[in-house]
Amino acid sequence: xxxxxxxxxxxxxxxxxxxxxxxxxxxxxxxxxxxxxxxxxxxxxxxxxxxxxxxxxxxxxxxxxxxxxxxxxxxxxxxxxxxxxxxxxxxxxxxxxxxxxxxxxxxxxxxxxxxxxxxxxxxxxxxxxxxxxxxxxxxxxxxxxxxxxxxxxxxxxxxxxxxxxxxxxxxxxxxxxxxxxxxxxxxxxxxxxxxxxxxxxxxxxxxxxxxxxxxxxxxxxxxxxxxxxxxxxxxxxxxxxxxxxxxxxxxxxxxxxxxxxxxxxxxxxxxxxxxxxxxxxxxxxxxxxxxxxxxxxxxxxxxxxxxxxxxxxxxxxxxxxxxxxxxxxxxxxxxxxxxxxxxxxxxxxxxxxxxxxxxxxxxxxx
Numbered sequence: 130x131x132x133x134x135x136x137x138x139x140x141x142x143x144x145x146x147x148x149x150x151x152x153x154x155x156x157x158x159x160x161x162x163x164x165x166x167x168x169x170x171x172x173x174x175x176x177x178x179x180x181x182x183x184x185x186x187x188x189x190x191x192x193x194x195x196x197x198x199x200x201x202x203x204x205x206x207x208x209x210x211x212x213x214x215x216x217x218x219x220x221x222x223x224x225x226x227x228x229x230x231x232x233x234x235x236x237x238x239x240x241x242x243x244x245x246x247x248x249x250x251x252x253x254x255x256x257x258x259x260x261x262x263x264x265x266x267x268x269x270x271x272x273x274x275x276x277x278x279x280x281x282x283x284x285x286x287x288x289x290x291x292x293x294x295x296x297x298x299x300x301x302x303x304x305x306x307x308x309x310x311x312x313x314x315x316x317x318x319x320x321x322x323x324x325x326x327x328x329x330x331x332x333x334x335x336x337x338x339x340x341x342x343x344x345x346x347x348x349x350x351x352x353x354x355x356x357x358x359x360x361x362x363x364x365x366x367x368x369x370x371x372x373x374x375x376x377x378x379x380x381x382x383x384x385x386x387x388x389x390x391x392x393x394x395x396x397x398x399x400x401x402x403x404x405x406x407x408x409x410x411x412x413x414x415x416x417x418x419x420x421x422x423x424x425x426x427x428x429x430x431x432x433x434x435x436x437x438x439x440x441x442x443x444x445x446x447x448x449x450x451x452x453x454x455x456x457x458x459x460x461x462x463x464x465x466x467x468x469x470x471x472x473x474x475x476x477x478x479x480x481x482x483x484x485x486x487x488x489x490x491x492x493x494x495x
Contacts, residue, residue, distance in 0.1 A: 137155075140156040140160050140239075141157055142157050142169075142235040143232055145230065146198045150166060150168075157237065173212065193205040193233070194221075198231035206221075207219055208240070210424070220235075221234070221235050222236075270311065274308050282305075328371070329368055334478070335364060337375050345383075349396075353394060354394040354395065354396050355394065357395070358397070361401045365410070367479065368458075370454075370458075373457070380447040384472075385472070388421075397414070399416075400412065401414075405477060408480065410479050413478070414475050417472055422466050431451075460479065
């Protein structure tokens with residue numbers, strides 16, 4: 130039996146009716162270390178109190194250990210995220226010791242990578258679906274919107290000669306504001322569409338970042354953001370669409386500017402050469418000291434229309450579209466957040482070495 134438990138790939142823990150760990154196999158110890166005598170709430174979630182006495186992240190509404198030991202349930206199966214950010218598939222069943230004491234066997238399987246791949250597939254499916262919708266819908270919506278906005282601007286130009294009442298002008302301005310917002314959303318959908326045109330060229334990542342910073346210079350200065358950059362000089366060039374990659378950097382910058390505090394705001398951008406599957410690559414880090422997001426929302430950060438911004442402040446499309454653009458460039462984008470301590474976005478892109486530096490199209494700051 131010891132050999133079987135020792136060779137198990139999944140972690141196995143036995144709990145007593147007081148929720149204390151009485152046994153851990155090697156796989157469980159590899160995940161959590163030696164935790165005999167520790168309550169499950171502390172081992173899984175870092176909480177000193179029992180789950181029933183705190184705001185616990187364990188999915189079942191009632192304590193599974195108590196329900197299983199009392200015989201009210203035969204099995205529990207659920208997924209949860211532990212204190213280290215691992216996604217676990219949990220199976221709990223009752224058993225008994227040689228003396229008849231009620232015990233609970235907990236079988237845990239680390240499905241973090243599976244969950245990550247599943248989310249990526251789901252996002253890719255959504256991107257494909259929205260891409261098909263966007264090309265058809267955007268033109269149908271943008272054409273009449275353009276006419277509406279144009280007519281409002283014409284009326285505004287004629288205002289001095291028409292004695293239009295102030296309340297009517299306010300109404301026209303409101304209509305124009307919302308029409309412009311709809312237009313921006315449809316254009317964002319087109320930007321993220323896989324059917325939208327892409328101009329693929331050899332690019333310098335640092336030059337793209339400098340262009341984006343130049344576009345945001347006035348806003349950064351107005352917000353009194355302390356911006357630090359650490360751009361490596363030995364980056365390999367990447368093959369990509371300059372406008373789309375610049376859109377990704379702008380989206381991350383805009384989110385960071387809106388998230389940082391009024392006083393002591395700080396944003397940093399770092400680039401460095403990395404190795405990806407044995408080949409040269411580029412890593413881009415965009416970090417801020419804003420409020421971050423709650424752990425429960427981190428998995429939704431790249432979902433379409435998900436936003437933590439106040440009403441009317443965001444469409445919830447920026448990060449979703451950025452995710453799609455990075456994927457189009459055969460790259461990866463990930464995020465980490467400490468609630469109250471900011472966000473860190475990490476982008477990796479495959480590099481393409483060239484023998485002559487003049488073969489790389491360098492984009493200069495305007």
